[in-house]
Amino acid sequence: MHDHFLSLQTPLSRRQALALLAVPMAAPLAAPAWAATGAPLPQITLAGPPAIVSAPLIHMAETHALQGVAQRTVFTAWRDPDQLRMMAMGGKADVLAMPSNVAANLYNRGAGVALLNISTWGSQWVVTRDAARKTLADFKGEEIAVPFRGDMPDIVLQLLAAKQGLDPLRDFRIRYVPTPMEAMQLLITRRVSHALLSEPAVSLALRKTRSFPVGLIAPELHRGADMQQEWGRLYQRPARLPQAGIAAVGALRAQPEALAAVTRAYAQSLAWCRAHPMDCGRMMARHIDLLTPEAVADAIAVSQMDAVPLPQAREELEFFFGQLMARNPGLLGGKLPPAAFYTPG
Missing domain, CATH: 3.40.190.10 (Periplasmic binding protein-like II)
Incomplete structure (x- = not known):
């Protein structure tokens, strides 16, 4: 059924895996008081595509927004959804921007994904x-x-x-x-x-x-x-789609304070990008080839970007996922995600 969707299960080749992009790491920073019960992580890796959803992640890395969670925060780009899946399942990143259905698919397959928000509603x-x-x-x-x-x-x-x-x-x-x-x-x-x-x-x-x-x-x-x-x-619904957000993977999912810090920092960085579109464009162009500051600023002006925490996005996600289930259950890993999917951390 709908064999054109089979790319959801396509494994990543070694060549694709080696193509992952990296950026220089930021200087380590001291841990705040809340981390006194355990040392901050040595590094948090944020990952996203060459799309507007990644702009706040890049800002988080450049401004050391997670200094209370990790000594270093870096951003790396994924090129396509197969590379994204490899990174999520292979521990190559801690927080990834990903399409909402990919998050549900990985969750249903036991890949250890905690979707934190939906931020891209129209682009x-x-x-x-x-x-x-x-x-x-x-x-x-x-x-x-x-x-x-x-x-x-x-x-x-x-x-x-x-x-x-x-x-x-x-x-x-x-x-x-x-x-x-x-x-x-x-x-x-x-x-x-x-x-x-x-x-x-x-x-x-x-x-x-x-x-x-x-x-x-x-x-x-x-x-x-x-x-x-x-x-x-x-x-006959609002003209917006719960297309993508950010998700935590691996050990980070077991740290509620860290998840809250990531969610908060993303929302703050998104607000900064919306308030400073050209500065955001220059920043994003430094990390992702081909992009120009002007194009990113234009994109910010027209994209529906709103960092909605997952519980508040549940109704729109459930409707969207219902349409996907009716067309091809494999898009979601064979079933609708359970209630626990909507309560990360």
């Missing part, structure tokens, strides 16, 4: 050369470059297509590519006319083709279907 668009195409149905019969086969944002595309009676693999010509940046490159080099992208790849594509800021006589690229608006319209 996906079909970017197009045709300004007249505004809804997903407008792209029927068209070729669309789509990254991460069987994962976000492919999952969202398939749900929204099926909800309006479209077969995602027959009514569109889906051109799967490994990463969002590769989809973006196909678009800006005119090898495709449409691509499903998440921020900041959307803003980067618009900047690279001089299609933004608005006001050009004939911009080359346009924001076409807003996937969040499509979700709200088709499901």
Whole structure:
């Protein structure tokens, strides 16, 4: 059933594992009073994709926001969901930004994942050369470059297509590519006319083709279907999706004070990024190749970013997971996550 989702179980190759990126470690800092019962961890590794969800993680590392939890805090990037899964299950990171369904899948498979929040509620668009195409149905019969086969944002595309009676693999010509940046490159080099992208790849594509800021006589690229608006319209719900958040793995899950510190620091760093978009852009561009400060600032302006603790996000997650279960239970590891999933720590 739906064999195009089988990439969820694809093992990571040795070559992919060796491709993990690292950044220099920050200087060690002293532990605060609450850590007196046990020495702070030598290091906490934060990991995330080249997407807007990682901006607060990078800020946390650069500002030593977890100095009470660990002597050093570093950020490392994951390139694709297979690499993410390897890092989560192999102890290569302590806190990872991940799609919500991946967190549920790993939890149900006993991988030891504690999802802490949902912070990304809307950052996906079909970017197009045709300004007249505004809804997903407008792209029927068209070729669309789509990254991460069987994962976000492919999952969202398939749900929204099926909800309006479209077969995602027959009514569109889906051109799967490994990463969002590769989809973006196909678009800006005119090898495709449409691509499903998440921020900041959307803003980067618009900047690279001089299609933004608005006001050009004939911009080359346009924001076409807003996937969040499509979700709200088709499901009669708010136009926001519980797409991704941060999760703790390994021994960190057994330290409630540390989990609370991570959750608090992420929310504070997200607030800083929203208040200082260009500074955040410069910071993020230092850690992730291809990104520019301007594109990150643009992405912050349009993305629905809100660090909602997991218990408060439960209702929207349960609805989203219910849609995934109806389409393909394998996306969640075969079952809905239990109540304990929503009470980390």
